[in-house]
Amino acid sequence: MLAPSNEADLAEMVAAAAGPLAVRGGGTRPIAGMARGEPLSVAGIAGITLYEPGALTLVARAGTPLRDVDAALAEEGQRLAFEPMDHRALIGTDGDPTIGGVVAANVSGPRRIQAGACRDSLLGVRFVDGRGSVLKNGGRVMKNVTGYDLVKLLCGSFGTLGVLSEVSLKVLPRPEASATLAWDGLDLEATLAIMTAALGTPFEVTGAACLPAQDGRASATLLRIEGFSDSVRYRVGALAKALAGPEPDRVVHDPGEQAALWREVRDVTPFADAPGDVWRVSVKPTDLPRALGTGGFRHLVDWGGGLIWTLVPEGTDLRAQIAVPGHATLVRASAETRARLGTFHPEPAPLAAISAGVRAKFDPRGILNPGVMG
Amino acid sequence: MEMPKPDSTVLSKKDSILRRLQEVLPAGAVIHEAAETRAYECDALTAYRCPPMAVVLPASTEEVAATLRVCHELGVPVVPRGAGTSLAGGALPTADCVLLGVARMNAVLETDYENRVIRVQTGRTNLSVSGAVEEAGFFYAPDPSSQLACAIAGNVAMNSGGAHCLKYGVTTNNLLGVTMVLMDGTVVELGGAHLDAPGYDLLGLVCGSEGQLGVVTEATLRILPKPEGARPVLMAFSSSEVAGQCVSDIIKAGVLPVAIEFMDRLCIRATEDFARAGYPDCEALLIVEVEGSDAEIDEQLGVILQIARRHDPLELRESGSAEESARIWLGRKSAFGAMGQIADYMCLDGTIPVSALPMVLRRIGEMSEEFGLQVGNVFHAGDGNMHPLILYDANKPGDLELCERFGAEILKLCVEAGGCLTGEHGVGIEKRDLMVHQFAPEDMEIQMAVKDVFDPRWLLNPAKVFPLAASRARRVAG
Numbered sequence: 001m002l003a004p005s006n007e008a009d010l011a012e013m014v015a016a017a018a019g020p021l022a023v024r025g026g027g028t029r030p031i032a033g034m035a036r037g038e039p040l041s042v043a044g045i046a047g048i049t050l051y052e053p054g055a056l057t058l059v060a061r062a063g064t065p066l067r068d069v070d071a072a073l074a075e076e077g078q079r080l081a082f083e084p085m086d087h088r089a090l091i092g093t094d095g096d097p098t099i100g101g102v103v104a105a106n107v108s109g110p111r112r113i114q115a116g117a118c119r120d121s122l123l124g125v126r127f128v129d130g131r132g133s134v135l136k137n138g139g140r141v142m143k144n145v146t147g148y149d150l151v152k153l154l155c156g157s158f159g160t161l162g163v164l165s166e167v168s169l170k171v172l173p174r175p176e177a178s179a180t181l182a183w184d185g186l187d188l189e190a191t192l193a194i195m196t197a198a199l200g201t202p203f204e205v206t207g208a209a210c211l212p213a214q215d216g217r218a219s220a221t222l223l224r225i226e227g228f229s230d231s232v233r234y235r236v237g238a239l240a241k242a243l244a245g246p247e248p249d250r251v252v253h254d255p256g257e258q259a260a261l262w263r264e265v266r267d268v269t270p271f272a273d274a275p276g277d278v279w280r281v282s283v284k285p286t287d288l289p290r291a292l293g294t295g296g297f298r299h300l301v302d303w304g305g306g307l308i309w310t311l312v313p314e315g316t317d318l319r320a321q322i323a324v325p326g327h328a329t330l331v332r333a334s335a336e337t338r339a340r341l342g343t344f345h346p347e348p349a350p351l352a353a354i355s356a357g358v359r360a361k362f363d364p365r366g367i368l369n370p371g372v373m374g
Numbered sequence: 375m376e377m378p379k380p381d382s383t384v385l386s387k388k389d390s391i392l393r394r395l396q397e398v399l400p401a402g403a404v405i406h407e408a409a410e411t412r413a414y415e416c417d418a419l420t421a422y423r424c425p426p427m428a429v430v431l432p433a434s435t436e437e438v439a440a441t442l443r444v445c446h447e448l449g450v451p452v453v454p455r456g457a458g459t460s461l462a463g464g465a466l467p468t469a470d471c472v473l474l475g476v477a478r479m480n481a482v483l484e485t486d487y488e489n490r491v492i493r494v495q496t497g498r499t500n501l502s503v504s505g506a507v508e509e510a511g512f513f514y515a516p517d518p519s520s521q522l523a524c525a526i527a528g529n530v531a532m533n534s535g536g537a538h539c540l541k542y543g544v545t546t547n548n549l550l551g552v553t554m555v556l557m558d559g560t561v562v563e564l565g566g567a568h569l570d571a572p573g574y575d576l577l578g579l580v581c582g583s584e585g586q587l588g589v590v591t592e593a594t595l596r597i598l599p600k601p602e603g604a605r606p607v608l609m610a611f612s613s614s615e616v617a618g619q620c621v622s623d624i625i626k627a628g629v630l631p632v633a634i635e636f637m638d639r640l641c642i643r644a645t646e647d648f649a650r651a652g653y654p655d656c657e658a659l660l661i662v663e664v665e666g667s668d669a670e671i672d673e674q675l676g677v678i679l680q681i682a683r684r685h686d687p688l689e690l691r692e693s694g695s696a697e698e699s700a701r702i703w704l705g706r707k708s709a710f711g712a713m714g715q716i717a718d719y720m721c722l723d724g725t726i727p728v729s730a731l732p733m734v735l736r737r738i739g740e741m742s743e744e745f746g747l748q749v750g751n752v753f754h755a756g757d758g759n760m761h762p763l764i765l766y767d768a769n770k771p772g773d774l775e776l777c778e779r780f781g782a783e784i785l786k787l788c789v790e791a792g793g794c795l796t797g798e799h800g801v802g803i804e805k806r807d808l809m810v811h812q813f814a815p816e817d818m819e820i821q822m823a824v825k826d827v828f829d830p831r832w833l834l835n836p837a838k839v840f841p842l843a844a845s846r847a848r849r850v851a852g
Contacts, residue, residue, distance in 0.1 A: 152578025
């Protein structure tokens with residue numbers, strides 16, 4: 001395995017590569033399909049290079065373990081606002097998630113509805129393209145429209161356009177308090193109604209999700225409010241009052257209990273040990289009922305109804321059962337199913353041509369993660 | 375500012391180009407009389423003017439596609455234009471171009487409160503997007519100062535910001551989908567009402583690409599429920615450095631105001647003469663605004679005022695009513711107009727890390743003396759997006775050039791401080807030649823290579839963004 005310890009080594013190795021490279025960070029998210037080629041690990045290019053709490057910015061080398069980033073931020077009462085998912089339990093991987101892997105896969109969690117996705121927090125990147133050139137785009141300031149935004153393009157490109165060496169991120173204050181309103185046993189229709197109403201209020205809901213029934217526990221519809229203590233108390237009351245329909249069964253204030261609930265949502269743990277394939281479906285919330293598939297499957301719903309995790313029997317083509325705009329990604333499946341159904345939703349021809357054209361510009365030899373993303 | 379020499383082959387075909395455009399477009403959509411094209415000779419960077427060969431004002435995505443197909447076939451450069459409010463010359467025509475204006479396309483196509491999105495044609499003005507959803511209690515967050523006039527098309531092209539980005543982000547964070555026409559007339563859809571993209575984030579790439587990758591004709595925008603209330607506080611300080619430090623401390627404390635605005639003495643005085651907002655006479659002031667219910671606002675302002683007091687403020691002015699709030703904002707909102715009363719000015723737009731504010735403000739002050747030109751500072755301090763206004767006299771020979779040289783030095787300083795040349799106005803022609811200070815040649819080359827994919831012949835807004843020398847080979851080959 002190629003294991004560069006700095007950006008210059010990385011550039012040299014890519015330039016010298018005679019064949020395909022399978023780029024990895026911590027190796028915990030093999031969700032984009034398996035790359036053929038010599039493994040290239042970025043994990044050795046690690047370390048936080050700049051952290052300015054007063055400017056809400058953190059710059060880290062791509063191989064920096066996510067837990068190191070989290071720890072540094074926690075010390076200053078800050079955090080990554082986009083709440084990145086940990087894929088290990090769901091996919092059954094081990095290893096140490098890296099910040100570069102989070103960016104390469106544009107991993108975002110429940111707070112996406114209010115704080116944006118990873119791509120919205122990403123301010124700048126340094127990366128090595130398929131020729132072995134070190135390139136940079138963006139920077140470390142929140143407003144930057146100088147030249148094209150290749151930062152967004154690199155985010156979620158799964159190492160196919162370049163090997164990330166450094167990322168800079170906007171971070172946010174960790175709130176003083178949070179509360180979670182919970183309803184037990186509601187069906188998805190009632191859940192969607194509550195989420196839609198809640199997200200239409202000014203009370204700044206930072207999580208709107210529904211955990212499926214499991215192990216004798218009823219489904220749980222959850223709304224999260226965060227901020228200063230008095231403000232959270234006020235908004236919980238105001239939100240409960242603003243919602244028609246059933247009163248919440250519980251309001252959870254305990255930080256540990258809330259963390260556990262939202263971790264379940266974020267990491268899709270209800271499907272971790274359940275047999276079957278897992279799909280991730282992104283639609284507009286009101287299309288949820290038509291994006292569930294026809295097999296009576298189990299679902300975990302997030303993003304106010306806009307993100308549906310669906311557990312299906314192995315080999316099921318859920319994509320074929322969904323007829324609404326949006327897209328379905330096959331996150332967990334056997335190699336055979338992945339090869340047959342494809343990880344990503346097929347793009348319309350003109351967009352596929354643009355994507356292929358862009359990829360060829362960044363990686364003219366086609367050596368970065370071939371087989372991943374088409 | 376140099377512009378490429380018009381393509382004589384294109385100019386010689388003017389009549390047949392006009393005929394072909396008139397064949398595919400309705401009567402009145404093609405303008406070519408000199409008296410009429412003159413209205414499109416510049417945008418808000420008025421120092422540079424050039425009437426286009428023709429102006430096309432389509433009314434639909436199909437008409438835009440038809441226009442681009444003809445121009446593509448005949449090799450005619452196209453300059454897209456929203457409302458023409460670009461401060462960077464993003465919509466400046468060339469003599470051999472067809473200027474494609476989207477002003478007639480201003481319809482609301484769909485409002486969807488359940489999914490919190492609105493779909494509009496991109497000629498619609500920024501403020502009228504909020505206007506369309508206001509009654510239902512929603513708003514569109516990005517609010518550039520020109521929001522009364524500027525169009526969503528231009529907002530998408532420049533990835534526009536505004537005063538409230540600290541909390542709500544800029545255009546790219548509030549844009550969910552677009553309908554875009556490629557230079558060859560192909561219509562593509564990027565994104566939609568859902569929250570993320572399946573493949574590469576082409577939507578993120580297109581936003582801020584200054585009309586060089588495609589013409590965006592429709593946009594799906596995220597709308598948000600209006601906050602219960604908002605209230606500003608005004609703080610006066612004895613120096614810019616102290617005000618800058620206060621900004622950093624507020625942000626670090628865990629409060630996230632929706633806006634933190636900064637003004638220095640020169641701007642305060644000009645504003646007072648102009649708008650009489652009753653601002654204190656001081657070296658620097660901040661206007662900090664927070665949102666929420668009354669109780670929440672009290673809580674947040676309590677934290678903010680406590681921090682401000684540690685910086686020995688000359689005055690802390692809290693607002694007790696909507697009228698007082700309006701007075702606090704009055705001066706800030708009239709600042710640009712006020713500065714325009716005292717002199718001609720050039721407005722810069724560099725962004726720096728908030729932590730570098732005191733150093734950069736001090737250096738700008740020193741450079742102001744070196745160049746012998748006054749600078750006023752009024753800007754969005756919370757996100758480090760500076761707007762130094764350099765005063766000059768347009769009637770004094772050489773003053774504009776001196777001012778441009780000074781401006782370039784300030785922008786280089788922003789880059790050296792860890793920031794960038796432009797935070798929300800875009801590169802256009804104005805900062806084109808400064809790109810080399812922020813990007814190595816290979817960092818620009820990959821951007822131009824991206825344009826090659828979308829527009830291989832470099833017909834769309836070709837003389838913008840990149841230094842002319844860097845893009846010459848591609849433009850000439852096209």
